[in-house]
Amino acid sequence: MRKINKIACIGAGYVGGPTMAVIAQRNPNIDVTVVDLNAIRIAAWNDADLTKLPIYEPGLDQIVAEARGRNLFFSTDVESAIDQADMIFISVNTPTKTYGKGKGQAADLKFIELCARQIARVATTDKIVVEKSTLPVRTAEALKSILHNTGNNVKFDILSNPEFLAEGTAVSDLQNPDRVLIGGESQEAIQALVNIYATWVPSERIITTNLWSSELSKLVANAFLAQRVSSINAISELCEVTGADVNEVAHAIGMDSRIGSKFLKASVGFGGSCFQKDILNLVYIAKSYGLQEVADYWEQVIIMNDHQKIRFADNIIKTLYNTVNGKNIAFLGWSFKKDTNDTRESAAIYVADHLLDEQATITVYDPKVTAEQIYADLDYLGTRTSEENRKLVKVVNDPYIACQDAHAIAVLTEWDAFKTYNWKLIYENMYKPAFVFDGRNLLDKKQLNEIGFQFYSIGQ
Numbered sequence: 131m132r133k134i135n136k137i138a139c140i141g142a143g144y145v146g147g148p149t150m151a152v153i154a155q156r157n158p159n160i161d162v163t164v165v166d167l168n169a170i171r172i173a174a175w176n177d178a179d180l181t182k183l184p185i186y187e188p189g190l191d192q193i194v195a196e197a198r199g200r201n202l203f204f205s206t207d208v209e210s211a212i213d214q215a216d217m218i219f220i221s222v223n224t225p226t227k228t229y230g231k232g233k234g235q236a237a238d239l240k241f242i243e244l245c246a247r248q249i250a251r252v253a254t255t256d257k258i259v260v261e262k263s264t265l266p267v268r269t270a271e272a273l274k275s276i277l278h279n280t281g282n283n284v285k286f287d288i289l290s291n292p293e294f295l296a297e298g299t300a301v302s303d304l305q306n307p308d309r310v311l312i313g314g315e316s317q318e319a320i321q322a323l324v325n326i327y328a329t330w331v332p333s334e335r336i337i338t339t340n341l342w343s344s345e346l347s348k349l350v351a352n353a354f355l356a357q358r359v360s361s362i363n364a365i366s367e368l369c370e371v372t373g374a375d376v377n378e379v380a381h382a383i384g385m386d387s388r389i390g391s392k393f394l395k396a397s398v399g400f401g402g403s404c405f406q407k408d409i410l411n412l413v414y415i416a417k418s419y420g421l422q423e424v425a426d427y428w429e430q431v432i433i434m435n436d437h438q439k440i441r442f443a444d445n446i447i448k449t450l451y452n453t454v455n456g457k458n459i460a461f462l463g464w465s466f467k468k469d470t471n472d473t474r475e476s477a478a479i480y481v482a483d484h485l486l487d488e489q490a491t492i493t494v495y496d497p498k499v500t501a502e503q504i505y506a507d508l509d510y511l512g513t514r515t516s517e518e519n520r521k522l523v524k525v526v527n528d529p530y531i532a533c534q535d536a537h538a539i540a541v542l543t544e545w546d547a548f549k550t551y552n553w554k555l556i557y558e559n560m561y562k563p564a565f566v567f568d569g570r571n572l573l574d575k576k577q578l579n580e581i582g583f584q585f586y587s588i589g590q
């Protein structure tokens with residue numbers, strides 16, 4: 131049996147950090163070193179003050195406190211971690227390509243290729259290389275080719291072990307996964323990884339498949355999840371014109387055990403770093419095999435999601451008497467979902483952009499997202515200059531100040547704390563009529579109507 135004493139993980143991000151923290155916690159006899167090129171990120175992972183960890187995830191600080199320095203290490207020394215490891219996880223980012231062939235759809239695999247070349251160059255002993263990043267189906271073939279053709283004649287076994295954690299619940303998803311998926315060719319390598327997970331995951335939840343099924347299953351899982359959100363969001367628009375209530379419809383259909391109740395919450399649109407990127411990638415793969423109908427089918431999930439974000443912003447404009455010029459809109463929430471500081475592809479960014487186009491001003495409050503990040507998100511769109519974004523968008527660290535003198539409030543993230551605010555006080559300090567556009571169906575419509583708000587929620 132192949133014994134794993136040392137693990138390296140390349141990429142200390144939202145996946146690499148929490149995943150390796152839990153593997154280290156559950157396998158105290160294995161040394162786990164997480165490496166990254168980003169020295170600031172590594173310094174934050176090593177910060178004695180656990181509130182400074184680069185990623186906010188409930189419960190993560192305790193696990194890091196338990197394992198860090200014992201058998202969990204964070205470092206910028208990528209080469210020595212590779213050299214010493216028996217097993218190397220690749221957990222680097224795989225964003226949508228922004229240039230060249232496949233621009234806007236295909237996954238950009240430049241970071242993956244760099245990792246493979248670096249592993250091949252540095253490795254002097256046999257390694258198991260694990261794809262943890264989400265990758266197009268058949269990427270392992272490219273990895274194999276690079277590793278075997280440029281390596282130092284050592285043996286590389288490649289496994290696919292996609293990660294299914296969701297942000298905001300990463301720790302509980304890792305501690306209690308629905309399943310762990312491992313694809314590979316070498317039974318010995320597969321078993322070595324099974325053994326690591328088996329220290330806490332029941333064996334019936336550890337599935338093994340061939341490489342390609344594993345790689346593809348990850349894209350398909352995200353596509354199915356996002357499809358459910360787009361499906362209920364499509365129905366939300368129909369609800370709004372027919373008098374049906376999307377929450378009631380979701381409840382009614384979700385009681386059918388064949389449909390199930392999860393992932394049926396209508397919203398301003400899904401965000402996050404993966405749903406859009408992974409579906410676009412699936413669309414690109416289907417197209418590259420000439421499967422146009424398959425590509426068109428999945429592309430609709432994205433088209434519907436874009437429509438939902440713009441529809442929400444347009445509804446604000448229409449309701450505010452067809453103009454938001456010079457009006458201040460308070461944004462409650464900027465992250466793409468609650469309990470995370472991640473803002474990648476957050477619906478808030480696109481709603482803000484649309485309202486700014488109509489010359490509104492915006493004041494944002496989010497309990498976990500920094501002003502720097504919010505401006506970086508807007509600047510990245512490139513619609514306005516950095517100076518304009520700073521002039522038109524204010525970021526405050528108090529929700530009551532965010533709503534003061536606002537014409538309308540847009541709820542973009544479902545942070546639980548928003549429910550407990552003194553809404554009467556907020557109402558008193560706003561322009562009248564005071565509007566709330568609840569993009570998350572979070573707040574109590576009846577209560578807010580009684581206070582005097584004009585209240586709009588998705589699909590009601």
Ligand SMILES: NC(=O)C1=CN([C@@H]2O[C@H](COP(=O)(O)OP(=O)(O)OC[C@H]3O[C@@H](n4cnc5c(N)ncnc54)[C@H](O)[C@@H]3O)[C@@H](O)[C@H]2O)C=CC1
Nearest residue numbers: 141142143144145166167168221222223224241263264293
């Ligand atoms: N964010 C999430 O919730 C999930 C993400 N995934 C997948 O996991 C992968 C990683 O995602 P995140 O952790 O969110 O990305 P991230 O951007 O937070 O972290 C990736 C890290 O890799 C580092 N990196 C890139 N190239 C490197 C290199 N050559 N050497 C050393 N470090 C390098 C970057 O500096 C960055 O810190 C992606 O493929 C994503 O699709 C999968 C499941 C969940």
Ligand SMILES: O=C(O)[C@H]1O[C@H](OP(=O)(O)OP(=O)(O)OC[C@H]2O[C@@H](n3ccc(=O)[nH]c3=O)[C@H](O)[C@@H]2O)[C@H](O)[C@@H](O)[C@@H]1O
Nearest residue numbers: 293294295296297359393394395397400401402404466467
């Ligand atoms: O590959 C990934 O990155 C991950 O993508 C998602 O996780 P994540 O994006 O972190 O968060 P989700 O809980 O899936 O939410 C995604 C978006 O959909 C929205 N959503 C979700 C559920 C719902 O019913 N309605 C809805 O609008 C959320 O608010 C959020 O904006 C998947 O749930 C994970 O299994 C997967 O590992």
